[in-house]
Amino acid sequence: MKFREYEAKQIFRDAGIPVPNSVLITSPNEAAPALSIVADNVVLKAQVDVGGRGKAGGILPANADNINAVAAELFGKTIKGLKVEKVLVEEALEISHEYYLSITIDRSKKMPVILFSKEGGVEIETLAKERPEALRRIYVDPSFVTLPDFIVRNAIGDAPKEIGKIIRNLYTVFIAKDAVLAEINPLVMTPQGVLAADGKIILDDNSLARQGISENRDLAPREAEAEKHGFSYVELDGSIGVIGNGAGLTMSTLDIIAHYKGKAANFLDVGGGANSDRVMYAVRLVASMPGVKVIVVNLLGGITRCDEVAKGIIAAGISQPVIVRLAGTNEAEGRRLLEEHGYRMLDTMDLAIRAAVEVAQ
Amino acid sequence: MIYAGKNTGILVQGATGSQGKFHINLMNEYAKEIGSAGVVAGTTPGKGGQEVFGVPVFNSVIEATEEHDIGASVIFVPAGGCGDAIMEAADARIPAVITITEHTPVHDIMRAITYARSCGTRVIGPNCPGMLVPGECKLGIIPANLCMKGDVGVVSRSGTLTYQVISELTSAGFGQSGIVGIGGDAVIGQTFSEVIDEFHADGRTKTVVLIGEVGGNLEIEGARRAIDLGMPVISYIAGVSAPKEKRMGHAGAIVEGGEGDASSKIERLRALGIPVATRPSQIPELIHEVR
Numbered sequence: 001m002k003f004r005e006y007e008a009k010q011i012f013r014d015a016g017i018p019v020p021n022s023v024l025i026t027s028p029n030e031a032a033p034a035l036s037i038v039a040d041n042v043v044l045k046a047q048v049d050v051g052g053r054g055k056a057g058g059i060l061p062a063n064a065d066n067i068n069a070v071a072a073e074l075f076g077k078t079i080k081g082l083k084v085e086k087v088l089v090e091e092a093l094e095i096s097h098e099y100y101l102s103i104t105i106d107r108s109k110k111m112p113v114i115l116f117s118k119e120g121g122v123e124i125e126t127l128a129k130e131r132p133e134a135l136r137r138i139y140v141d142p143s144f145v146t147l148p149d150f151i152v153r154n155a156i157g158d159a160p161k162e163i164g165k166i167i168r169n170l171y172t173v174f175i176a177k178d179a180v181l182a183e184i185n186p187l188v189m190t191p192q193g194v195l196a197a198d199g200k201i202i203l204d205d206n207s208l209a210r211q212g213i214s215e216n217r218d219l220a221p222r223e224a225e226a227e228k229h230g231f232s233y234v235e236l237d238g239s240i241g242v243i244g245n246g247a248g249l250t251m252s253t254l255d256i257i258a259h260y261k262g263k264a265a266n267f268l269d270v271g272g273g274a275n276s277d278r279v280m281y282a283v284r285l286v287a288s289m290p291g292v293k294v295i296v297v298n299l300l301g302g303i304t305r306c307d308e309v310a311k312g313i314i315a316a317g318i319s320q321p322v323i324v325r326l327a328g329t330n331e332a333e334g335r336r337l338l339e340e341h342g343y344r345m346l347d348t349m350d351l352a353i354r355a356a357v358e359v360a361q
Numbered sequence: 362m363i364y365a366g367k368n369t370g371i372l373v374q375g376a377t378g379s380q381g382k383f384h385i386n387l388m389n390e391y392a393k394e395i396g397s398a399g400v401v402a403g404t405t406p407g408k409g410g411q412e413v414f415g416v417p418v419f420n421s422v423i424e425a426t427e428e429h430d431i432g433a434s435v436i437f438v439p440a441g442g443c444g445d446a447i448m449e450a451a452d453a454r455i456p457a458v459i460t461i462t463e464h465t466p467v468h469d470i471m472r473a474i475t476y477a478r479s480c481g482t483r484v485i486g487p488n489c490p491g492m493l494v495p496g497e498c499k500l501g502i503i504p505a506n507l508c509m510k511g512d513v514g515v516v517s518r519s520g521t522l523t524y525q526v527i528s529e530l531t532s533a534g535f536g537q538s539g540i541v542g543i544g545g546d547a548v549i550g551q552t553f554s555e556v557i558d559e560f561h562a563d564g565r566t567k568t569v570v571l572i573g574e575v576g577g578n579l580e581i582e583g584a585r586r587a588i589d590l591g592m593p594v595i596s597y598i599a600g601v602s603a604p605k606e607k608r609m610g611h612a613g614a615i616v617e618g619g620e621g622d623a624s625s626k627i628e629r630l631r632a633l634g635i636p637v638a639t640r641p642s643q644i645p646e647l648i649h650e651v652r
Contacts, residue, residue, distance in 0.1 A: 105467060107577045110474055110548050142471035178468050180547075206440060207466040247545060248519025248574055251599040256640050258602040272463055272520070300524040301504060328504045328524060329387070349525060350642050 001203045001216045004047045006088045008199035011177065015169045017184075019196045022090035031071030031089060035064060039091035044070055047086035048079045049218075056080055061092060093197060095188045099159065100124055100135070101167065102183035103174045112140040112174065114155045114167060120186040140171070147171045162194050163187065178207030222285075229281050231270045238263025239360045241286035241295035241320070243279075245270050245309075253298045253353060262357035265292045270299075279312025287318035294321050296356035298349055301328025310337040321359055325352035363539040363556075363563050364457045364483065365433045367397045367497045372425055372455065374446045375437035376403025376413050380461075384437065384502050386414045391505040397498050402429045422453040433457040435491060435500050444469025447484055451477035459500045460486030460544070467548050474550050484550030490520040490542040503527070503540055511536015513648065514560040516553055516583070517572035518545050522599055525641045526572055533645030538566040545574065553583020561590045568593045568648050575600035576621045581629050588633060593651040596630050597638040598623045 003011065009019045023034040024047070035042050046058035053059060058079045062070040077084050098121030106113045116136045119127060128135050138155045140147065152164040166187065174182040181202040188197045208216060219227060226233035232247070240257055242264050244250030250269045257264045266289060270282050286295055295318075299309050307330040313322060314337065324345045326334050338345050346352040365371070371388065375381045385400050392399025400416050402425040409420035419425040422434070434450040436443060436458065443465040450458045451473075458477065465487045477484045485492065491501010495510040507524055509531045517523040523542050530537060541556045543549055551559075553571060560566040569587050571594055573580035580598065587594035600623040627637045636647040 105471070105548060107547050108552075108579065108582065110471055110550075112471070142468070142475050175468065178466055180467060204467045206464045207468070210441065210466070244521070246519055246521030248517075248522030248572070248599045249525055251574065251602075252522055252525065252641060255599060255602045259640060264602075300521040300528075327528060328507070331506075348642070350640065 001205060001208060001213065001218050002049055003201040003203070004049060004086070005045065005199055006047055006086065008201045009088075009196065011173055011201060012169075012184075012196050012199055015173045017166050017169045017173070017196055018193060019199070020091045020093055022088050025071075025087050025089055026085065028068065028071035028075045031062075031067050031087070032064075034089040035062070035067050038089055040064065041092040042067070042089050043092050044074050045088040045090060046074055046077065046079055046084040047088055048082040048084060050080040050082060053079065058084070093188060093190050093195065095190055095197070097189040098186035098197075099163065099188070099194075100127075100185050101163070101170065101187045102181060102185065103170055103179075104181045104183075106139065109139055111142055112171075114138040114140065114151070114171070116155045116159070116163075116167070118157075118159055120188075124185065145175070160189070160194060166194065166196070173201070177201060178204045178211055180204050226268070226285065229278050230274070231268055231278065231282060233269075233285070234267040235289065236264050236266055237291075238265045239291050239293045240356050241265045241289065241292040243268045243270060243282050243286060243295065243297045243299075245272070245274060245299045249298060249300060253296065253349070256350065256353045257296075257357060260354050260357040262353075262360055265289055274309065274312075276308045276311035276315060279309050280315040283313055283316035283318060283322065287316070287320055292320060294323065294356050294359040296352055297322060297324045297326070298352060299326050299328075301326070301331060301334075305330045306334030307337060310334040313338065313343065314341045323352050323356045323359070325349055363494055363541065363559050364485065364492060365494075365498050365500055367395075369432035369498055370398045370401040370430045371498075371500055372422065372429070372431045372434040372450070373400050373403040373416070373437065374422065374434055374450065375405060375439070375462075376416065376418050377405040377408045377411060378437055378439075381405075381437040382413050384435075384461075385416055387502075387505070388435075388499050389414060389416070391499045394505075395496050400435075402431065422449045422455070426453045426455070431455055433459065433500055436460045436462055436486075438462060440464040440466070443487060444473040447473035448476050451480040451482035454480060455482060457500075458482055458484045458550075459489070459491045460484060460550070461489065461491055461501055462486075463488040465546070467546070470546065470548050474548070477550070483555075485541065486544040486549060488546045489544035489549070490523060492539065492541040494539045495537055501542070503542065507531060508540065509536040512538050512565060512567040513570055514538050514557075514566035514568070515540040515570045515572065516556040516560075517542050518574050518579070519572060519599065520545070522572060522641070526570060526597065526644060529641050529644055530570070535645055535648055539563065547577070552579050554579075554586035557583055557586050557590065557592065561592060566592065568595065568651060570594075570644060570648070571596045573598045573626065575623045575626075578621060578626075580626055581633075584630055584633055584635050588635075595636045595638065595644065595647040595651055597641055597644060598627050598630070601627070
């Protein structure tokens with residue numbers, strides 16, 4: 001789950017990372033009072049979670065003379081499909097240099113990595129590709145609670161010393177928040193010193209509960225509902241409903257539907273150890289999507305038991321045809337139950353998917 | 362031997378939960394069928410003294426190791442306690458730890474894997490189906506009825522997709538020398554290359570089947586290792602048509618070179634001369650090609 005800029009900056013401020021003065025507002029009439037607290041010259045920054053916010057008109061400069069008009073303009077906007085509901089009123093900065101700083105996880109090395117560049121403010125992917133030597137990568141032993149001095153020195157090189165303290169504090173945020181990314185881009189040099197001019201924190205979705213977050217707000221409403229039942233779910237626009245267990249097998253099912261020139265209506269992974277209630281809910285959810293003509297259930301038992309799956313399919317009692325492929329733990333019992341209730345069960349994944357594509361056509 | 366053998370005594374951590382019980386039973390049914398050591402002990406804090414299908418339960422790993430010869434542990438504990446469970450097994454110097462649990466916090470896993478390495482413990486998973494060597498041992502949840510003894514080594518990031526591949530192999534007459542699920546999380550213990558090293562050292566694998574997905578670049582590293590070792594390898598990568606997975610953000614993509622999607626991964630594998638199946642049922646014919 002992602003934190004918005006204003007949330008990230010509050011976390012930075014609490015952790016001792018210097019950020020520009022700012023006030024969050026939720027309506028245009030709060031803008032002028034906010035300006036009087038913040039600075040004579042400000043920027044209004046729309047708190048929407050999209051890339052390229054600035055270019056899309058989500059960041060506007062303002063002063064005491066035009067603040068009301070600029071605020072009204074920004075609150076009236078929809079940026080890349082998202083309505084502007086929150087705006088950060090932040091002091092305009094006099095920037096002499098921009099740096100890039102982030103801490104993330106390197107999958108191959110299984111370690112946190114600090115990424116630092118003296119050339120910030122550019123597209124960081126472009127920099128990494130075209131001038132990789134300009135991006136320092138310093139790996140951190142994950143058992144470190146705080147950063148040892150040599151790591152900080154290696155990260156900053158000849159950049160200003162005060163950045164070292166920011167790196168230490170950013171690492172504390174990264175650990176304390178169970179983050180998979182803590183980024184400051186750009187980190188800017190100003191007459192007041194070095195400041196985090198923008199911030200981004202992405203939390204590990206598996207750690208939300210212990211971070212005291214009960215709902216992942218990045219999920220669409222139906223996805224969130226689906227998640228409560230223990231599966232991952234994405235809506236697509238075809239006519240073949242898909243239910244699988246395990247992300248790999250479900251992805252593979254979508255790939256084979258495409259291979260036979262069919263179109264999948266969704267991606268639904270019921271997850272490990274799905275019981276009959278969860279399967280029933282999954283079948284009903286997929287069947288309720290408009291345009292679903294047939295559902296293919298492709299399940300291999302491991303931690304999932306085939307008899308539980310069969311009971312769930314039967315209990316769902318939906319009107320569209322369900323074509324089933326089941327194999328694995330308690331397979332014989334699952335097969336017996338389904339056949340008793342007249343469901344079409346095919347022996348292989350390819351056959352079941354091809355049959356579903358034919359029914360859909 | 363691939364991480365464990367016929368005589369390896371297995372510990373199950375999280376033995377008294379529903380998944381733990383269910384799979385202790387299945388593991389020991391298979392052990393009985395093939396005459397291997399199977400699960401010899403279980404742990405659940407506070408449940409010491411109980412039994413699960415005749416297997417004694419201890420309060421801690423160290424207590425279990427005092428009374429039993431344990432060569433590997435299989436973890437079914439809930440996600441929040443999983444990192445701890447891995448470290449407890451490593452602390453007791455258990456050589457191999459197979460972590461089935463899914464949805465584990467990534468920071469816990471990074472820390473646990475680092476600690477385990479310092480103890481000489483190898484971690485497989487988390488979020489994996491475990492491993493099975495037909496006729497020798499089963500550690501985890503891979504359905505034994507799909508497997509057959511042979512000379513194809515299967516290594517995969519997926520769970521159920523692995524079962525799919527095994528059943529395609531078995532029905533085409535290709536038995537398996539070992540099946541290892543390394544797990545689908547961003548941070549995992551043993552990777553493709555390390556498992557391929559293990560297949561190579563074991564000496565009974567003639568062809569490697571490498572099953573990958575979108576995200577990361579572990580498949581490419583693994584394929585290169587197999588080539589270096591002179592082992593024929595074929596691959597299947599899931600997710601060509603799947604909606605894009607949630608990304609870790611830009612910085613994560615930088616570290617991984619921004620080439621984690623299925624299509625570019627397939628291109629890179631083919632550029633290395635590795636046949637890549639377009640669907641799992643095609644795998645057996647590709648094995649014929651490389652033999």
